[in-house]
Amino acid sequence: MAPGTEGPASAAYFPTLAAERLDIALCRASAAVARATEARAHALGLGVGQHLVLKMLAAVGPRSQRVLSDELRIDRSVMVGLCDSLEQAGLVRRERAAGDRRAYAVTLTDAGRQRLAHAEEAVPALLDDAFQALTPAERDRLSALLGKLLRPAP
Amino acid sequence: MAPGTEGPASAAYFPTLAAERLDIALCRASAAVARATEARAHALGLGVGQHLVLKMLAAVGPRSQRVLSDELRIDRSVMVGLCDSLEQAGLVRRERAAGDRRAYAVTLTDAGRQRLAHAEEAVPALLDDAFQALTPAERDRLSALLGKLLRPAP
DNA sequence: TATTGTTATACTCTATAACTATA
């Protein structure tokens, strides 16, 4: 075999790389998980962003698009389209906020609550699929580590 | 304050969300780390992909673009531009592979080796910055978990 | 003047499919 093209010698390289560069490992793992969940998530009929909005509204009650954007770390201009699609599907209503006529109070409808419940049922299976390489205990540890990474420095 | 727009009550929502959806936490953590490393990585004058190619060539010797693509999980069509830029900067040479005139043997130059060494020096600081929320022991644990997630099922 | 929602623009990634020259 010609020099520069032999295979087996390089086949073991990637794991080494991933171990050395935590930032790259994180990026690749995220992409791999996203690919794994994509199909299942799409089957729910709810995009991730849409799901997040419904979930937050269910947890904290009606909020403005601005608050949803800030809290979910989704850009205001993206939130517009998200709320558009949810409203069109009848899952939220855009009520006018009582004290500020610039803002909406994005409100979960009964249909939205039902759809969310249905989606939430499917989440554990979705996660099981994507994280089958990890035991439940390992998933908890990963969750704790990521949580620490995401939380702004106290 | 008007209903639907009060702030503090919802400010604690995101951490809860991240804890429940491991896939989303992973995605957000990856994005946060990428943002944190972006500035420093750019200062190195080497993109992540360029860095990966140099690093792999240094580790395993001259390889074809195909092998680099497969091993680094970078699409062939992207690898073209990566090698273009590296060649233009004088960091690699595209030598013809001895036994297969379709393929190159992408080869690290001395300048490439130097540039890589310089970049590698900066990596620890780059990672320290992005992962300052985690102790060294926690980083090791995260690395191990991500490695398990990335390794194809044995 | 600052803010909420909206729209438009641009730019980066990625995926895909062709095409060439070799095998």
Added chain:
DNA sequence: TATAGTTATAGAGTATAACAATA
């Protein structure tokens, strides 16, 4: 026919800036 490298195109996602209505 299959593979290595290349090119072109289209789509998703994101960042940015502008704008109208309101504060």
